[in-house]
Amino acid sequence: MMSQKSQPIFVAGATGYIGGRLLPRLLDAGYAVVALARAPEKLKDRPWAQHPQLTIVKGDILDAESLRQAVNGCRAAYYLVHSMNPDVTDFSQTDRVAAKNMAAAAASAKLEQIIYLSGLGEVEGDLSHHLQSRTEVGDILRHGSVPVTILRAAMIIGSGSASFEILRYLVDRLPVMITPRWVDTPCQPIGVRNVLHYLIGCLEHQDVVGETFDIGQPEVINYRKLMQLYAEEAGLPKRLILPVPVLTPRLSSYWIHLVTPVPAAIARPLAEGLSNPVICHENRLATLLPQELFDCRKSIRLALDRIKQHQVETSWTNSGTIPPAEWSDPGDPAWAGGSLYTDSRRIILASQREDVWPAVSSIGGQVGYYYANWLWQIRGLLDRLCGGVGLCRGRRSVAEIYPGDAIDFWRVVAVNRSDLLVLSAEMKMPGKAVLMFRLLQRDEQHTELQQVASFLPRGLFGMAYWYAVMPFHHYVFTGMLQGIAAASGKKIISGPEKF
Numbered sequence: 001m002m003s004q005k006s007q008p009i010f011v012a013g014a015t016g017y018i019g020g021r022l023l024p025r026l027l028d029a030g031y032a033v034v035a036l037a038r039a040p041e042k043l044k045d046r047p048w049a050q051h052p053q054l055t056i057v058k059g060d061i062l063d064a065e066s067l068r069q070a071v072n073g074c075r076a077a078y079y080l081v082h083s084m085n086p087d088v089t090d091f092s093q094t095d096r097v098a099a100k101n102m103a104a105a106a107a108s109a110k111l112e113q114i115i116y117l118s119g120l121g122e123v124e125g126d127l128s129h130h131l132q133s134r135t136e137v138g139d140i141l142r143h144g145s146v147p148v149t150i151l152r153a154a155m156i157i158g159s160g161s162a163s164f165e166i167l168r169y170l171v172d173r174l175p176v177m178i179t180p181r182w183v184d185t186p187c188q189p190i191g192v193r194n195v196l197h198y199l200i201g202c203l204e205h206q207d208v209v210g211e212t213f214d215i216g217q218p219e220v221i222n223y224r225k226l227m228q229l230y231a232e233e234a235g236l237p238k239r240l241i242l243p244v245p246v247l248t249p250r251l252s253s254y255w256i257h258l259v260t261p262v263p264a265a266i267a268r269p270l271a272e273g274l275s276n277p278v279i280c281h282e283n284r285l286a287t288l289l290p291q292e293l294f295d296c297r298k299s300i301r302l303a304l305d306r307i308k309q310h311q312v313e314t315s316w317t318n319s320g321t322i323p324p325a326e327w328s329d330p331g332d333p334a335w336a337g338g339s340l341y342t343d344s345r346r347i348i349l350a351s352q353r354e355d356v357w358p359a360v361s362s363i364g365g366q367v368g369y370y371y372a373n374w375l376w377q378i379r380g381l382l383d384r385l386c387g388g389v390g391l392c393r394g395r396r397s398v399a400e401i402y403p404g405d406a407i408d409f410w411r412v413v414a415v416n417r418s419d420l421l422v423l424s425a426e427m428k429m430p431g432k433a434v435l436m437f438r439l440l441q442r443d444e445q446h447t448e449l450q451q452v453a454s455f456l457p458r459g460l461f462g463m464a465y466w467y468a469v470m471p472f473h474h475y476v477f478t479g480m481l482q483g484i485a486a487a488s489g490k491k492i493i494s495g496p497e498k499f
Contacts, residue, residue, distance in 0.1 A: 005029075005030045005031045005032065006032055007032065007073075007074065007075040008031075008032040008033060008034045008055065008073065008074045008075065009026060009031050009032065009033050009034070009074060009075060009076050009077070009078070009203065010033075010034045010036070010070065010071050010074040010076070010077040010078070010111075011023055011026070011033060011034070011035050011036065011077070011078045011080065012036050012061055012067075012077060012078065012079050012080060012081050012102060013036075013061075013078070013079070013080030013081040014035035014036060014037055014043065014056075014080075015037050015038075015039065015042045015043060015404065016080055016081070016314070017160060017161055017162075017314050017315065017316055018080050018117060018156075018192075018195065018196075018199075018314075019035075019078070019080045019314075020046075020313060020314035021192065021196055021313050021314050022078065022080070022196055022199055022200070023035055023048070023054075024046075024047075024048040024051075025196055025200060026200065027048055027051045027053055027054060029200060030053075031053065031203070032053040032054075032055075033053060033054050033055070034055045034057055034070060034071075034073075034074055035054065035055070035056050035057065036057050036059050036061065036067070036070050037056060037057070037058065037059070038058070038059070038060050039403070039404060040056045040057075040058050041403040041404070041414075042402065042403055042404035043056050044056070044403070045402045045403065045415060046402065057069075057070040061081050061098040061101060061102065062094070062097060062098055062101065063101075064101045064104065064105065067101050067102065067105045068104070068105040068108050068109070070105075071105045071106060071108070071109040071111065072108070072109050073109065074109060074111060075111065075112055075113075076111055076112050076113040076114070076115065076203060077102070077106055077111055077113075077114050077115070078114075078115050078116075078117075078199065079099075079102055079114055079115065079116040079117075079137075079141065080116075080117055081095075081098055081102075082095055082133070082134065082137070091130075091133060092129060092132070092133040092136070095133050095134075095136070095137050096133075096136065096137070096140065098137075099136075099137040099140035099141055100140055102114070102141065102144075103140060103141050103143065103144030103145075103146070104144070106144060106145075106146040107144055107145045107146055110146075111146045112146070112147070112209075113146065113147055113148070113149060113202075113203075113209055114141055114144075114146050114147070114148045114149070115148075115149045115151070115199060115202050115203070116137070116138055116141055116148055116149070116150050116151070117151050117153065117195070117199065118134045118135065118137065118138045118150050118151065118152045118153070119131045119134040119135070119152060119153065119154070119278070120152045120153060120154040120188070120214060120216070120278035120279070120280070121135070121152075121276045121277075121278055122276070122277070128275070128276055130270065131276060131278075138150045138212070147209045147210040148210065149202050149208045149209060149210065149211060149212075149213075150211075150212040150213070151195075151198055151199065151202070151213055151215050151285070152212065152213065152214050152215065153190050153195060153215050153216065154187050154188050154189055154190065154216055154278035154279070155187060155189040155190075155226075155278070156189070156190060156191075156192050156195055157189050157190070157191050157192065157296065157299035157300060157303055158191065158192025158193070158299070158302075158303050158306075159192075159303040159304075159306035159307050159311075159312045159313075159315075160312045160313070160314055160315035160316060160317075160396065161192065161316060162262055162266060162270065162316035163270060164303055165260060165261060165262055165315075165316060166256055166260050166262050166270065167223075167226060167227065167230055168230065168234075168260075169259055169260035169261065169392070170227070170256070170259060170260060171227050171230045171231050171234070171236065171239055172234065172236070173259055174239070174259065175237065175239060175240065176239070176240045176242070177227070177239060177240070177241050177242065178242050178244055179223075179224075179241055179242065179243050179244070180243065180244070180245075180252050180271075180274075180275075181243050181244075181245055181275075182223065182271075182274040182275045183222065183223045183224045183227075183241060183243045184222050184223070184224055184243065185222055185223060185274060185275060185276070185277055185278075186220050186221070186222055186277045186278075186279055187220070187221060187222060187223065187226075187277070187278045187279065188216035188217065188219070188220050188221070188278060188279045188280050189216065189217060189221070189226070189296055189299065190215055190216045190217050190293075190299075191217065191293075191294040191298070191299035191302065191303075192299075192303075193294070193302070194215070194217070194291060194293055194294060194299075195215065197289065197291045198213075198215055198285055198289055198291075201288075201289035202289070205288055205289065207288055208285070208288060208289075211284075213282070213284060213285040214280035214281055214282055214283070214285075215280065215285055215286075216279070216280040216283075217293050217294060217295050217296060217299070218283075218293060218295070219295055219296065220279050221296055223274065224241050224243075225296075226296060226300075227239055227241060228241075229296055229297050229300055230300050232297075233297060233300045233301050233304055234304060252271040252274075253270075253271045256271065257384065257387070258384055258385075260392065261317075261389070261390070261392045261393035261394065262316070263387075263388075263389055266316070310397050310398045310399055311397070312396050312397055314396070315396045315406070317393060317396065317405070317406035340454060340455070340456055341454070341455045341456075341457065341466045342452060342453065342454045342455075343452070343453040343454075343470075343473045343477060343498075344450065344451070344452045344453075344498060344499050345450070345451050345452075345477050345478065345481060345495070345496050345497065345498055345499070346448055346449060346450045346451070346481075346495055346496065346497060346499050347448070347449050347481045347482070347484075347485060347492060347494070347495035347496045347497075348442065348446055348447070348448050348449075348492070348493040348494045348495055349446065349447050349448075349449060349485055349488065349490040349491065349492060349493060350445060350446060350490055350491040350492075350493055351445075351446075351447050351488060351490035351491075352441070352447060353418050353419070353439035353440070353441050353447040354418045355447075355488055355490060356439055356447055356449060356484065356485075356488045356490060357417065357418040357419075357439060358488070359484045359487035359488045360421055360437045360439065360449070360484060361401045361415075361421060362398050362399070362401075363407065363421075363437075363484075364394075364395050364407035364408045364410065365394045365395035365398060365407065365408065366394070366398060367398065369476075369480055369483075370479070370480050370482075370483025370484055370486075370487060371476065371479025371480050371482065371483040372475065372476050372479055375472065375476060376391065376408075377391060379391075379427070380392070380408065380409060380427075383409055383427040383428055386428040387428060388409060388426070388427045388428040389406075389408075389409050389426055389427065390408075390409060390427075391408045391409060392408075393406050393408055393409070394407075394408065395407045395408070401415055401421070402415065403415055406426075407423060409425060409426050409427040410423035410424065410425060410426065410435065411423065411424045411426050413434070418439060419438070419439055420436070420437070420438050420439070421436070421437045422434060422435075422436045422437075423435045423436070429462075429465060430457060430458045430459065430461045430462035430465050431455055431456050431457040431458045431462035431465065431466070432455070432456045432458075433453070433454065433455045433456075434452075434453070434454045434455075435451070435452075435453050435454075436450075436451070436452045436453075436454070437449065437450070437451055438450040438452070446493060447490075449481060449484065449485075450499075451477060451480065451481055453473065453477065477496075478496045481495070481496040482496060
């Protein structure tokens, strides 16, 4: 392969779990990178977003023309895309179209190589719908004119991955687990750091071009043992695991939905895949691209260390979409198109706005909502029971916040450091809701913190919902402003008051 690093490497899936970690490592290794994103604002505030070797291109893998233009001029491509998310009803059909677009765009650009991260599983076996789709994508890419390197992995153990989050929350919260029979299915996980090493190494090794490799840590294990290893590494008592034959993938996904942050729409295809043995039948790549392959215990320990240190680079929650930019100004009639209800409050603090921002930007997750957290917890529980995301999704980092991040049942729409935070509600409700915080520097010694809750109801039920929750607003929102002031350690000059 060419060793020239100035010719860009294309990354499809740059805002995803693996793509978001691979991209800065490619830049650190000296590669020029073209990152495709439907919502470039998800990337613009990342620490590496202004790297001179990075080009962020707005486009969609399902839009063949935008994809073709983005790939043009690149040397090789990473294909890290899949459509297994709650917004896609038929993810296999979506993946099929996307893969055909990628193969055509790669051929048009005369790429040297496509590198695709797929899933393990016996093709001739009774694969789950999810694993069948991953295999089919590889077949579609291979039928194109550009050579494809396929890495087949089972469960990826890393802070923030959907599979690891399911494992973590189940073991953390349930000392006794009634599980399906898949708990004894053999598997061969791999640590996310090992996956990234292989992905980058495939760029410069001629022997990997056009080949398919199984990747995993050396030990064959099962999910029961994984759960016990997690409990040991997390300092928890040994978990009692009772497999029963009656739990179907559908029932398993509903149980996962209630206990973990992962919604049923994502949990179900993952749960279906757990019944398939996923083990490596060869380890050629370990010889071609040698590295220390972490065993499951070490991979779990590294993931937990990242979580404890609040250094989770990417999360499965990154896959959510950002609402339209108009939501950053909830009062815009173009946004509303109907009866827009607002609750606007403010407080004046003796401070610089930079001193208040840390409390505003760390809202949610472990920090909570500064006042009446029990009410937020009840709302989160009701949302989970209705099929929503609830509060248990938490947030990726206490200290960092970027557009597109998930915060409990909110999605970050816009962030201006020390100035503006806009959250769009993703909980189940009859309408659309936004919560906005704005910091205004009144003078050298005073900052005004504004909090605006906006709601666009859907029909009469939506209107009834707004009036039903209105009595709680004074209690919750006034307390929240006072709590932010207390967390900032700043004296209240006036307010909270409505405006």
